[in-house]
Amino acid sequence: MSEPNPCMSCGACCAYFRVSFYWGESSEAPGGFVPKELTEQVHQHLLCMKGTNNYPPRCVALRGEVGTEVSCSIYENRPTPCREFNEYELDGTPNMRCFKLRGVVPPSR
Ligand code: SF4
Numbered sequence: 001m002s003e004p005n006p007c008m009s010c011g012a013c014c015a016y017f018r019v020s021f022y023w024g025e026s027s028e029a030p031g032g033f034v035p036k037e038l039t040e041q042v043h044q045h046l047l048c049m050k051g052t053n054n055y056p057p058r059c060v061a062l063r064g065e066v067g068t069e070v071s072c073s074i075y076e077n078r079p080t081p082c083r084e085f086n087e088y089e090l091d092g093t094p095n096m097r098c099f100k101l102r103g104v105v106p107p108s109r
């Protein structure tokens with residue numbers, strides 16, 4: 001049986017980093033998909049998820065309570081950095097930033 005996905009109860013990365021991405025991913029741009037009303041401009045070609053450039057950061061799209069039960073309200077349309085930040089990297093090695101955020105020691109292989 002596979003391990004449950006820790007992201008369902010975690011959400012730490014959605015309330016820690018500034019989640020920034022190329023403006024072309026915004027629904028304002030042709031082919032873009034991230035709802036523009038949930039973004040704010042960082043630089044000329046860079047947007048971020050609203051709330052993640054605040055202190056303390058928390059993405060406006062995050063629902064629930066960090067560390068208990070969370071969900072992303074725009075999961076299907078989340079920007080690239082959210083798609084690429086997972087518990088494990090593509091090569092199967094632990095994403096150390098994820099483990100550090102959670103205060104969890106990665107399993108040894
Ligand atoms: S990627 Fe890591 S830090 Fe982010 S929600 Fe999942 S378990 Fe938590």
Ligand code: SF4
Nearest residue numbers: 014059061062072082
């Ligand atoms: S868009 Fe979703 S996955 Fe990305 S930071 Fe916000 S709540 Fe987290």
